Amino acid sequence: MGFAFRKAITKSGLQHLAPPPPAPGALCSEPERQIRSTVDWSESATYGEHIWFETNVSGDFCYVGEQYCVAKMLQKSVSRRKCAACKIVVHTPCIEQLEKINFRCKPSFRESGSRNIREPTFVRHHWVHRRRQDGKCRHCGKGFQQKFTFHSKEIVAISCSWCKQAYHSKVSCFMLQQIEEPCSLGVHAAVVIPPTWILRARRPQNTLKASKKKKRASFKRKSSKKGPEEGRWRPFIIRPTPSPLMKPLLVFVNPKSGGNQGAKIIQSFLWYLNPRQVFDLSQGGPKEALEMYRKVHNLRILACGGDGTVGWILSTLDQLRLKPPPPVAILPLGTGNDLARTLNWGGGYTDEPVSKILSHVEEGNVVQLDRWDLRAEPNPDAGPEERDEGATDRLPLDVFNNYFSLGFDAHVTLEFHESREANPEKFNSRFRNKMFYAGTAFSDFLMGSSKDLAKHIRVVCDGTDLTPKIQDLKPQCIVFLNIPRYCAGTMPWGHPGEHHDFEPQRHDDGYLEVIGFTMTSLAALQVGGHGERLTQCREVVLTTSKAIPVQVDGEPCKLAASRIRIALRNQATMVQKAKRRSAAPLHSDQQPVPEQLRIQVSRVSMHDYEALHYDKEQLKEASVPLGTVVVPGDSDLELCRAHIERLQQQEHEGAGAKSPTCQKLSPKWCFLDATTASRFYRIDRAQEHLNYVTEIAQDEIYILDPELLGASARPDLPTPTSPLPTSPCSPTLRSLPGDVAPPKGEELIEAAKRNNFCKLQELHRAGGDLMHRDEQSRTLLHHAVSTGSKEVVRYLLDHAPPEILDAVEENGETCLHQAAALGQRTICHYIVEAGASLMKTDQQGDTPRQRAEKAQDTELAAYLENRQHYQMIQREDQETAV
Known part of the structure; x- marks a missing residue:
């Protein structure tokens, strides 16, 4: 690309990213700008501010360029950060240098300025130079040449971080007129909230005339009746431009759900959407965001978390009384996810692309979900001898979406919660949690603490007393179920078609299913069984004569003798994942479906x-x-x-x-x-x-x-746990007599250098030390890697101490560094799966992945990056468990 063309792109392409003249008092001058990893909603928010996360990505040149790169000047390795919203990578000390090249992130709002705030505006492209780019050029249809070294200066593509369009960085593909054209916001434009809708407001003047003070006081009195969002000043105002084709989306992510999956997936949403429509629930909950966006037409919500997260958002919507209430979709990150299963969102997030999830939310069907009120009051007929000091008179929740239960299952959940609160450090592992649940359930079964449940309860459903029937059944657990799923996907009412004496089970029919469980039927649940179907009803009056463990949507407590009334509260509006209308393949919509x-x-x-x-x-x-x-x-x-x-x-x-x-x-x-x-x-x-x-x-x-x-x-890639292939020399291996001196280390090194597998085995059986090093501190594994001997490498991995994996030679290289630099994919696979560290750096500060990138082996680098990410997650889990 010519110098003049590049200069024009830099000048024109970045000018529209520069902020308009700031409103008086809108921006605060700070000596050092804070490195933010969250969206700033304060009045001092910076226009076009990046959202930084630490990264190990090294395939991109530091975006500020050599002239301003601090790491280049210091000539040392420093940490790097990646912007989740525009995906540029810079050294941490170079973040401040972005001001000097006038490069800002895609703007997530607009300034009020002096123009009419109702004036229609459009979104401009946010062009970014890329030194690595996937996909094909929008103009010529050809792929992009990849550059792999961190110090590569060549720009291969220009792409928009809003619509994701990408072009070759040359005049014939990227025309100058494209710089100023309006941006379509890409394939997910229907759910993206345009930055033109979000307006930064000016703070009202502090000096007001006496007459205006009186009017303002009157306004406050009136506004208190209009709703919680009125009557107080906010730094940002939402001014939507309604369109029947748009379904603007608010994303709420619980970063702690599903083993911290939420903390990772939030970055993907920041890339695909406007960062100001993505909210971290650990930063204050959903209320403020819902109040701010309450006037947006056709609004939809995506709740990323467990069923508890969904219930939190639904309860907040009840408080705010939005009309009409926005429908809620679910990205299941919890453990049970029964509500998500009911609405077809699945039992848990694995690795479906976020782009696909956004399409499902947009295409999903709007359905209703019954929500049930719980009202508990002390039982006046219970005697003082039935009181329990550890019991409470209040339920943990006064509304449920999934179920309310009492007896055995609630007791096990309560034991777990109480133990976790007393010793939280012992419950940071999902495996330990499951083991505790199993142990508690078994001990409760042996003690039979719930076997007399029927003697201490009275159940009246729609005026009919079910107590005699319950006493005949002698259940150890009773569940009042609103949705078909329970206990991580089981179907306690039975599968459709199995209950001919009752109406089909629905989550929007205004009826509860009442189910009794004996210990036998509880055990059968996990293999497709069901409980005893008692009735379907609209109202329940449950009376307990002593303290009994209960749980509301997984929140347990020991409830004192009480009278509990269950009645329909309202219906929540939800999004159900839809089945595609046609079985035609996506790659060829015109082809008819064969019989x-x-x-x-x-x-x-x-x-x-x-x-x-x-x-x-x-x-x-x-x-x-x-x-x-x-x-x-x-x-x-x-x-x-x-x-x-x-x-x-x-x-x-x-x-x-x-x-x-x-x-x-x-x-x-x-x-x-x-x-x-x-x-x-x-x-x-x-x-x-x-x-x-x-x-x-x-x-x-x-x-x-x-x-x-x-x-x-893959027969050519045996796993580390598979037995070593038999060798012609194996039958002749014998241990030498005790009085014979063990082989010298030089003999072992020579065998490894010459790829003499049989000789190495023989020397090892004779007492040779597989951890021997030469004068340059190179191990036998280093030598085997240098010769590319797969057999010798496998033998050393299976028989040498684990320390050999991360042993370094004089220049700081591990055997994995060496294999990556040589592009030995199979050997790299062996060493990684054996447990070698992917985070170790050599004297140049390079990890094995960076060595593969320098060798321009993109496939190997991608594999190492994948395993490095997985290894980091494992390490975090282990540290948390400890």
């Missing part, structure tokens, strides 16, 4: 999926054929699953488990979507009925089997 579909099924191991899901072609090559199924052309994945399991059972019975193809499928296998995104991603089993076979596959359907060995998926 029958004959399709090849192939499965992928978890090792290969984690390593290669970013590369479709490599993952397809790594897959193992399972067989062929014939299904109707309009089959959804639930039907396809039944055909695959029938096929696999026939194959297994006929051929036995003699080959990878015949290895039995594990119960946890799931479908992979291979067509609708730039990479493979998993489909939650609870959402299989929403997807057609032709949606996720073209000529072949792929499934992920977590128990399939990586060696089976």
